[in-house]
Ligand SMILES: Cc1ncc(COP(=O)(O)O)c(C=O)c1O
């Protein structure tokens with residue numbers, strides 16, 4: 244019987260040479276730190292609905308879904324039509340456009356807390372801009388982020404985000420306070436330090452909900468504490484925006500943040516992102532016909548491709564589809580079906596582990612007992628860590644790829660409205676088979 248690694252090398256043999264070429268071109272052979280896979284990366288050629296196809300023509304059910312940006316699957320007709328039509332009419336028009344107006348209106352329609360909006364080209368830029376706005380508004384310097392929460396790769400959000408600190412200036416680190424995900428601890432930090440400009444949070448918990456917010460009122464408590472202390476509350480909805488509900492986490496849970504950061508789904512699969520929120524904060528970016536303000540104190544923002552018309556076209560088409568409600572309802576229903584089936588598979592295969600999650604994100608924890616309600620996992624964080632060492636998640640991802648499914652990081656499924664019952668059944672068969680394969684190799 245060949246090993247999992249031998250079967251992987253056989254099935255994806257066409258990728259081996261591309262992987263070698265990648266190593267000659269890119270540092271580490273990859274273009275995004277989460278694309279590191281062993282023994283080599285699988286090179287994908289094209290995508291269609293819930294599927295993607297690699298260089299060998301293998302069909303894979305895709306749950307990476309553009310790192311969470313493809314709420315309707317690969318290349319949905321209405322988005323493709325909008326993108327193609329706009330690409331033929333100019334990809335950058337070098338001035339204000341009607342596209343950006345309609346784009347911002349489509350975003351605001353879904354998230355009423357956004358009194359003003361600005362566009363950027365990535366989630367990283369959006370959290371960077373939101374923090375700069377918060378500092379300018381409060382006149383304070385420090386930011387508070389939570390343990391393990393990920394907000395992109397710029398200096399201010401790198402500490403304790405699951406990323407290494409190479410190249411981040413010590414002076415910046417001194418301005419970042421990392422809080423445990425605990426209301427009392429946050430309250431203490433804000434009581435003791437009066438130089439905090441903002442608190443930023445991943446709305447469904449660290450790493451798109453891998454570490455759920457265990458206190459269901461946590462976001463409301465953060466809202467209350469930040470209001471009390473005059474600190475800007477930033478909801479990072481890069482993942483949750485337009486996924487946890489058509490209006491994101493804030494509409495689902497009835498919250499009004501001061502600022503919101505968005506990316507991924509907001510741009511319908513194109514490189515785009517946004518920041519929005521209270522007019523009095525956002526207006527710090529406006530010119531005031533006052534040279535001292537305009538040149539010295541205003542909050543600056545550039546960005547060649549902000550709200551470029553192709554991104555605007557994809558964003559509008561996607562957000563208009565989401566506004567109808569069926570896209571989220573469909574993705575959520577398929578995710579629930581997947582989650583139930585995964586939990587049955589653990590029981591049937593007598594493997595310790597479980598699946599949990601809300602809306603259209605399903606997380607898998609291997610190797611630990613948990614009595615949670617399978618929606619909001621309440622396993623202690625230390626125990627969650629123990630279920631996801633890199634060798635285990637890579638092994639699961641490899642086994643699933645051999646069985647025709649690509650998971651997000653070997654520990655989650657990002658479900659879209661293009662996933663249907665048949666595709667979920669195939670996924671569950673692949674999962675059961677992968678558990679058997681891993682067990683027969685002693686990897687479970
Ligand atoms: C919650 C959150 N914020 C910010 C980012 C950064 O977005 P981007 O990769 O577009 O820079 C991500 C990316 O996954 C994210 O999950």
Ligand SMILES: [Zn+2]
Nearest residue numbers: 613615620621
């Ligand atoms: Zn649990």
